[in-house]
Each structure stands twice: as structure tokens, then as C-alpha cells.
Amino acid sequence: MELQTMAKTFKFLREQCGLSLSDFNVVGISKQNIATFESAKSMIKIDTLESALQFMGIHLDSFLTLVDNKAIFRRYGKVFHDFREQREFLLTDFQNIGLSELGLSLFEEGxxxxxxxVIDAGLQMMHVPLSEYSYALNFGTEENFVVIYHDLxxxxxxxxxxKIKYIYEEAKHHKDYQMVAYSAKACLEPLNEFEITEVSTYFFGLEDWTPSELKxxxxxxxxxxxxxxxxxxxDFIRNKTLYDYRIxxxxxxxRAxxxxxxxxxxxxxxxxxxxILKNCQTLFMDRDEYARISFNFVTGYFYFKHEDKEHGLEEMKQAIKLFKQLGDVQTYNRFRSLYQQYVK
Known part of the structure; x- marks a missing residue:
């Protein structure tokens, strides 16, 4: 990585922030130190560079990405920008979560x-569900399958x-949509032996699962x-690190x-x-309320069937009650139906 490119990028960021060379004195970095670096006469110490960038609200990794000039994350920023514009948030509205106006602008530009x-905190501010952001993010990469599986x-x-029968009838005649057809049929009736072999072979052969394949x-x-x-x-767990940072x-x-x-x-x-339930607990994030309630329902069913019937019933009833209180009629009806089918 060339010193001249790093120096030029740093100077661009400083000027975008409206900062003078002497403004960095407040974080213990001299005017001369900044000037020497920006003129590409010598490399600044990495910890000093990191402090200067933090002062401007820029993460070191983001700075290095900008220096490389590779717009490899363009869609993440574009989708975030679209939600921000729709909900009428300004670039300056995210400073209380540590996201500077400049940092957000560079992110949205890809x-x-x-x-x-930070992305998650910004979405929370705008009241955008993570699932909605993910859906918008994936749309366009496997867009037909994203739409179909969403509808399914x-x-x-x-x-x-x-509607499920319609999707099945449409998909079963097209080779590229066989997994869609099997997914739709599985909602309606058991798959036959040949179909089970087909889907088993398909899942075994996946090295990188898409959201559609998980669905x-x-x-x-x-x-x-x-x-x-x-x-x-x-096999999936063997490659689990592939999905740790995928929104x-x-x-x-x-859900799986x-x-x-x-x-x-x-x-x-x-x-x-x-x-599986034990490992599932490690996946929760701060605002996974629905996932936690669903987890409590399934855990309650485990107790009901295997360890403590009364405790299990109480857990399941409480989960259904919470979905009702949240006003989510669809999810409430789904879990109430499961309760009536398997418990009563």
C-alpha cells in the first residue's frame, strides 16, 4: 500500500470533516506530525493513525478499504441509503451511535x-427490521428465488x-426451479422416496448456502x-464461519x-x-425478540414431551400469549395451531 495514496486519502477525509492540522492536538497528535504524513514524507505510526481516524469518526479498516479504492460493499451502503431516504433521516442523525456524517456518506457511496x-444500530434507529434489510440486500443476486421463497x-x-399449490404447479415444470417445487410440495404432502433422495443430495452438495436454500x-x-x-x-456447521457476518x-x-x-x-x-437447542442459544442478538419467544415455545415443547409436562405447557402458553400481545396475528395463529395440533 503506497504511502502517497494513504496520505492523499487521509487529507481528503480531514478536509471533508472541515478539520485543520492543529485540530488533532486535542487527541495528542501534533500539527507537524499530520503535515509530515499528508505530504507523504514519512509514515505515521499505526496507533497514531488509528487515533486520528477515530477523531474523524472513521474506523481503520474502513480507511484501508478506501485507500484500496475497491467498491466491494456498494450494495450494503445503497440499501441503507434507500431506507434512510425513505424514512427521512439525515446523515447527521446517526452520530449518537458513533457513526459520523462522513463515515456514513462513504458507506452509502460503497x-x-x-x-x-454499527449497521444494526443504524437500522434500529430507523425501525428497519434486520430481515427487511437482508431481503432488500439479497434482492438482485438471486432475485427470482428470493421473491418466490418469500411468497412461499x-x-x-x-x-x-x-397459493402454495399454484407455486408448485408453476415450478415443477422447470428444471431450475425443482427445489422450489419440492419446497412447495413439502408444505402440502410428504415427498416420495425419489424426491427425498434428490433434495438430500442437493443439500449435501452445498458449499455456500443462500437464504433461499435455508428457507x-x-x-x-x-x-x-x-x-x-x-x-x-x-456439514453446515463445518462451514459455519461463512455465515457469521452475513446480515x-x-x-x-x-428458524432452521x-x-x-x-x-x-x-x-x-x-x-x-x-x-441443537443449546447451540441455538448462542446465536441470539439483542433485538431477536421473536426468535427468543419461538425458542421458548420449542423449549417448552421439549419439557412437555420429555421432562416436565406442566412447566412445558406454561412455557408454550406464555410464548403464544406474548405473540398475541405483540399484535402479530399471523405468528400468533401459527403457534396456536401448533399447540392445538401437538399438545391438545
Missing amino acids: KIMLNFD NQAYFKADWD AFILICKNLETDTIRLIIK GYHNLII ALTVSFILINREEYEFARL
């Missing part, structure tokens, strides 16, 4: 990437069987043998884990279910 916790999931939660697994997994589920999960993935992974746990409990595979 020149730097922000830390995930909505239809499934609303018990709109006619397909959630809908299909009840058709798979326990040993097959075990092997697929083992929205952790919610889908939690809870769906599998519920299936295993019904199959009396209690130790396997206990292991």
Missing part, C-alpha cells in the same frame, strides 16, 4: 464497509394452500430421516434450528434436540 454492529413462506404461515431446508426437513438431518447439519443469516439459521428441534422432539430424539 467506498467503505461499516462494522455489522408467507403463504405457508397464512395457510394459503391455494427450502426449513420447509423440507420434516421429510428427511434423522441421520440425514444430522449429516446435513454437521440476516442468523435469523434463518435460528428450531424447526429441526421440533421435528426431533416429535420423533423422541431428545438428546439430539437438546444439543
